[in-house]
Amino acid sequence: PTYRIASIPGDGIGVEVLPQGEIVLRAAAERYGFTLRFDRFEFASCDYYLAHGRMLPEDWKEQIGAHDALFFGAVGWPQTVPDHVSLWGSLVQFRREFDQYVSLRPVKLMPGVDAPLKTARDIDFVIVRENTEGEYSQVGGRMFSGTEREIVTQETVMTRVGVDRILRYAFELATRRGTPHVTSATKSNGISITMPYWDERAAAMAAEHPDVAFDKFHIDNLAAQFVLRPDHFDVVVASNLFGDILSDLGPALSGTIGIAPSANINPERRFPSLFEPVHGSAPDIAGKGIANPVGQIWAASMLLDHLGERDAAAAVLRAVEEVLADPAVRTPDLGGTATTETCGRAIADAVR
Amino acid sequence: PTYRIASIPGDGIGVEVLPQGEIVLRAAAERYGFTLRFDRFEFASCDYYLAHGRMLPEDWKEQIGAHDALFFGAVGWPQTVPDHVSLWGSLVQFRREFDQYVSLRPVKLMPGVDAPLKTARDIDFVIVRENTEGEYSQVGGRMFSGTEREIVTQETVMTRVGVDRILRYAFELATRRGTPHVTSATKSNGISITMPYWDERAAAMAAEHPDVAFDKFHIDNLAAQFVLRPDHFDVVVASNLFGDILSDLGPALSGTIGIAPSANINPERRFPSLFEPVHGSAPDIAGKGIANPVGQIWAASMLLDHLGERDAAAAVLRAVEEVLADPAVRTPDLGGTATTETCGRAIADAVR
Numbered sequence: 186p187t188y189r190i191a192s193i194p195g196d197g198i199g200v201e202v203l204p205q206g207e208i209v210l211r212a213a214a215e216r217y218g219f220t221l222r223f224d225r226f227e228f229a230s231c232d233y234y235l236a237h238g239r240m241l242p243e244d245w246k247e248q249i250g251a252h253d254a255l256f257f258g259a260v261g262w263p264q265t266v267p268d269h270v271s272l273w274g275s276l277v278q279f280r281r282e283f284d285q286y287v288s289l290r291p292v293k294l295m296p297g298v299d300a301p302l303k304t305a306r307d308i309d310f311v312i313v314r315e316n317t318e319g320e321y322s323q324v325g326g327r328m329f330s331g332t333e334r335e336i337v338t339q340e341t342v343m344t345r346v347g348v349d350r351i352l353r354y355a356f357e358l359a360t361r362r363g364t365p366h367v368t369s370a371t372k373s374n375g376i377s378i379t380m381p382y383w384d385e386r387a388a389a390m391a392a393e394h395p396d397v398a399f400d401k402f403h404i405d406n407l408a409a410q411f412v413l414r415p416d417h418f419d420v421v422v423a424s425n426l427f428g429d430i431l432s433d434l435g436p437a438l439s440g441t442i443g444i445a446p447s448a449n450i451n452p453e454r455r456f457p458s459l460f461e462p463v464h465g466s467a468p469d470i471a472g473k474g475i476a477n478p479v480g481q482i483w484a485a486s487m488l489l490d491h492l493g494e495r496d497a498a499a500a501v502l503r504a505v506e507e508v509l510a511d512p513a514v515r516t517p518d519l520g521g522t523a524t525t526e527t528c529g530r531a532i533a534d535a536v537r
Numbered sequence: 538p539t540y541r542i543a544s545i546p547g548d549g550i551g552v553e554v555l556p557q558g559e560i561v562l563r564a565a566a567e568r569y570g571f572t573l574r575f576d577r578f579e580f581a582s583c584d585y586y587l588a589h590g591r592m593l594p595e596d597w598k599e600q601i602g603a604h605d606a607l608f609f610g611a612v613g614w615p616q617t618v619p620d621h622v623s624l625w626g627s628l629v630q631f632r633r634e635f636d637q638y639v640s641l642r643p644v645k646l647m648p649g650v651d652a653p654l655k656t657a658r659d660i661d662f663v664i665v666r667e668n669t670e671g672e673y674s675q676v677g678g679r680m681f682s683g684t685e686r687e688i689v690t691q692e693t694v695m696t697r698v699g700v701d702r703i704l705r706y707a708f709e710l711a712t713r714r715g716t717p718h719v720t721s722a723t724k725s726n727g728i729s730i731t732m733p734y735w736d737e738r739a740a741a742m743a744a745e746h747p748d749v750a751f752d753k754f755h756i757d758n759l760a761a762q763f764v765l766r767p768d769h770f771d772v773v774v775a776s777n778l779f780g781d782i783l784s785d786l787g788p789a790l791s792g793t794i795g796i797a798p799s800a801n802i803n804p805e806r807r808f809p810s811l812f813e814p815v816h817g818s819a820p821d822i823a824g825k826g827i828a829n830p831v832g833q834i835w836a837a838s839m840l841l842d843h844l845g846e847r848d849a850a851a852a853v854l855r856a857v858e859e860v861l862a863d864p865a866v867r868t869p870d871l872g873g874t875a876t877t878e879t880c881g882r883a884i885a886d887a888v889r
């Protein structure tokens with residue numbers, strides 16, 4: 186088969202790590218007998234914004250809407266464009282307009298990476314985050330502006346469709362992973378209307394999947410349990426906000442915040458899904474050729490998995506682990522002296 | 538001076554640890570020359586609920602509203618009373634009706650306590666949580682119930698009064714602590730209406746306090762920073778929900794989740810403030826006499842601080858640290874064999 190990939194480097198180190206992801210993808214394609222066609226797009230970057238006054242062209246959906254996947258670097262250059270402009274104008278747009286309602290983030294110990302947690306032994310789980318509604322509604326407003334009586338409100342909006350489809354995805358993923366255990370993040374003891382609804386739907390979904398073990402924790406306790414027994418978790422499903430928090434906390438605990446990937450998925454494939462490293466554009470090290478390309482390459486593995494190229498996906502992840510175990514090809518952030526290119530090439534070689 | 542304390546043991550181990558807190562308070566009173574009068578109340582417990590069908594008597598405000606402080610054990614017995622009934626019917630009631638708009642939780646490394654974090658060296662900060670509004674509004678509802686079109690909403694409500702007073706408290710506390718550094722928890726890049734408002738008021742408060750260093754982090758990144766550089770923080774101020782999450786995450790990271798205290802404060806002293814351990818009623822070890830009383834006693838130290846008995850407060854905290862350093866008087870949760878009473882008595886002796 187032939188797959189069309191839209192490559193969108195974005196800003197800063199995005200421009201440096203994305204090509205390494207492409208090299209590894211090409212290596213995987215060669216070895217596993219499929220074809221990749223990359224088209225490169227310069228929009229969704231702050232340079233584009235400064236030239237055009239917007240993050241995306243008018244016809245962005247036509248330009249990338251028919252691709253099989255979006256391979257994204259990083260966006261943001263706060264020195265020139267406020268984050269809410271660059272992020273909402275690109276990533277959040279894609280999520281909503283392409284209905285990428287699943288955000289997927291693996292939390293996994295990796296060789297050569299020092300986890301901050303003493304008890305880190307057997308961490309290997311996935312966070313499934315609702316990516317389109319919930320706490321990020323943009324519905325609300327302000328009253329009595331600028332006075333002592335000022336009131337500001339914002340609604341959390343949960344829909345049956347939105348809640349059920351993310352829960353279903355989590356239960357099906359748990360089954361597929363062979364780790365049939367789903368943990369739901371809630372706060373129904375404090376957020377007294379939307380969260381009990383979330384619990385209700387989660388309980389219904391659990392009843393539909395009797396082979397999947399199910400438990401739930403309030404988000405405060407869940408954050409603590411991530412610290413106290415990270416090996417308890419397999420698939421963690423959460424609302425937009427809770428998923429956002431857990432998606433940073435998990436990788437911080439496993440020491441992978443600089444190398445973890447993120448997938449934004451439209452499971453029905455009506456629209457392309459997006460794969461990117463979790464790290465940002467890192468203005469402080471941009472242009473030096475020392476950025477760690479592992480996040481981008483790990484994202485490439487998720488991209489392959491989404492295309493159904495399971496063996497190739499597994500091979501890329503194995504290659505990442507192999508190379509991380511070798512001090513000679515680690516980038517400075519992991520205590521090594523390798524460049525972005527050396528590290529990327531080593532992983533591509535390990536795939537071949 | 539004479540202070541009137543309302544002792545409310547609540548449920549489970551609350552009944553066991555509260556008396557140890559009282560013994561230590563008495564020891565402090567004796568040594569520092571003030572008088573404490575304790576009145577004990579059996580309401581705000583699940584036993585009370587089972588007997589009366591409600592958590593609090595009709596006239597609870599008259600009964601405890603004139604006391605100088607509420608000294609609380611723990612509430613909850615999920616086997617017989619759902620948590621949302623027992624917690625909302627007691628603690629959350631107190632917070633709202635007594636306008637305890639500040640929740641204060643110290644995060645501090647303690648001797649004899651193994652912190653899960655490898656990098657834990659110099660952790661000593663306080664979380665200041667807004668305790669009455671924000672995400673816990675109870676405003677919202679459900680539409681198209683039970684159908685595929687079901688929609689559930691809940692509002693976050695922030696008021697100028699509510700936001701400003703918690704921010705002001707945080708800045709003043711930072712000044713008082715001699716660590717003039719406030720960190721604000723936000724998520725204005727995702728929660729697009731209420732959180733930018735929070736940022737706006739925080740910036741205004743920071744401008745009013747030029748001697749206090751100020752920074753802010755999005756809650757996802759902040760949770761990660763708690764892991765990656767916990768020594769960065771001095772006073773962390775957060776909305777109701779974010780404060781709730783950070784208040785569990787912080788103590789989990791410093792290993793103190795079983796022994797940390799929580800203060801729910803009405804700074805103007807129009808109403809009594811409440812002091813309690815963070816831990817719950819712990820049905821699994823209740824009645825065995827082995828519960829760790831340190832959370833209750835650390836809460837006693839905060840109570841004394843609130844009464845203005847600063848030296849006594851410091852002495853109690855010092856006594857806690859001294860006794861925790863001695864393996865002979867540690868309770869089983871910290872790897873020792875001491876009983877609740879032995880540990881409590883040792884701390885009281887250290888105060889005298």
Ligand SMILES: CC(C)[C@H](C(=O)O)[C@@H](O)C(=O)O
Nearest residue numbers: 374375405624625629781784
């Ligand atoms: C019981 C619940 C409402 C409460 C909260 O979320 O405020 C608890 O977690 C706490 O922190 O005291």
Ligand SMILES: CC(C)[C@H](C(=O)O)[C@@H](O)C(=O)O
Nearest residue numbers: 272273277429432726727757
């Ligand atoms: C930039 C922001 C809107 C975003 C989010 O909160 O979703 C980011 O934190 C992420 O997780 O991709």
